Amino acid sequence: MEGAIATEGQSPTPPAGLVRRLGPADEAALLTATKNDQGYALFITSNTLSYGLAGDDPRYWAYEQPAGNIAAVLMRAGQNGNLYARAGADPEPLIDLALGERLAFIMGEATTMARIEARAPERLQRVEHHHFADLPQPRFTTLPFPFPADAQVRRGHPNDVDALARLYFRSTGFETMTYFAVRNVMMSRLTHLRTHLAEMDGTVVAAAATTAETPVAAMIGGVWAAPAARGRGLSTAVVASLARELLREHRRPYLFYLEDNAPAARVYAKIGFRNIGGWRVVYFER
Numbered sequence: 001m002e003g004a005i006a007t008e009g010q011s012p013t014p015p016a017g018l019v020r021r022l023g024p025a026d027e028a029a030l031l032t033a034t035k036n037d038q039g040y041a042l043f044i045t046s047n048t049l050s051y052g053l054a055g056d057d058p059r060y061w062a063y064e065q066p067a068g069n070i071a072a073v074l075m076r077a078g079q080n081g082n083l084y085a086r087a088g089a090d091p092e093p094l095i096d097l098a099l100g101e102r103l104a105f106i107m108g109e110a111t112t113m114a115r116i117e118a119r120a121p122e123r124l125q126r127v128e129h130h131h132f133a134d135l136p137q138p139r140f141t142t143l144p145f146p147f148p149a150d151a152q153v154r155r156g157h158p159n160d161v162d163a164l165a166r167l168y169f170r171s172t173g174f175e176t177m178t179y180f181a182v183r184n185v186m187m188s189r190l191t192h193l194r195t196h197l198a199e200m201d202g203t204v205v206a207a208a209a210t211t212a213e214t215p216v217a218a219m220i221g222g223v224w225a226a227p228a229a230r231g232r233g234l235s236t237a238v239v240a241s242l243a244r245e246l247l248r249e250h251r252r253p254y255l256f257y258l259e260d261n262a263p264a265a266r267v268y269a270k271i272g273f274r275n276i277g278g279w280r281v282v283y284f285e286r
Contacts, residue, residue, distance in 0.1 A: 033070035038217040046212035081106035110278030130256040139272035147233035156195035163204040206234035
């Protein structure tokens with residue numbers, strides 16, 4: 001379709017171009033469009049490499065400029081969305097499409113998400129404002145981080161799934177999920193991505209995982225320590241262990257964290273992460 005039809009208030013005049021659903025024949029063009037931005041496009045690139053473009057979940061739409069180049073991409077995975085726009089590109093036609101999809105939430109670079117907020121303020125449930133950070137190899141702190149001598153930090157394996165499910169059950173981000181749903185998420189991370197954990201007296205007390213990976217980058221998320229184990233350096237230890245492994249594979253680590261989360265800021269700065277921009281998650285009323 002040419003441009004797009006607004007679904008919430010009147011949108012600005014859409015730029016000339018084409019919005020269309022992507023299919024298997026578009027995979028190379030999509031990866032070309034995202035290859036120079038391995039951070040903000042990381043979820044889209046990772047899912048494209050893992051699942052291709054043939055299925056219905058996730059599914060993708062692109063805004064193509066008149067010359068045929070992909071300027072912006074909308075990915076829908078389940079009830080969630082991710083909108084990416086190349087530098088200088090106008091994502092307005094895909095904002096129209098995203099608002100019409102009735103998503104639970106959409107996430108992406110902060111200025112792009114701000115445009116969604118402005119278009120449909122009456123539909124917003126809440127907006128999370130995050131710092132977006134990366135860890136180039138030269139900034140990685142190679143000194144050992146202090147943590148309890150009786151703690152073991154290691155990469156997780158599938159037989160750790162129940163210990164991890166107990167750690168994350170009813171934690172931030174998993175409040176509404178059943179134990180078995182949390183367990184499924186943990187198994188997916190252990191088998192398709194990776195998790196590093198800290199163990200004390202046979203109990204998993206902290207963990208961090210990748211939530212997206214490509215050959216050159218990875219998103220770190222799910223950083224969590226049991227309340228009774230906090231303040232002992234375990235979150236720093238698991239994130240540093242995970243980042244070290246990624247950097248050895250020449251994958252640059254990325255992550256995002258809430259702007260008012262001072263403890264997380266201290267942990268990530270200690271390891272060497274630097275803030276490079278903003279990231280927002282926009283939740284909609286359902």
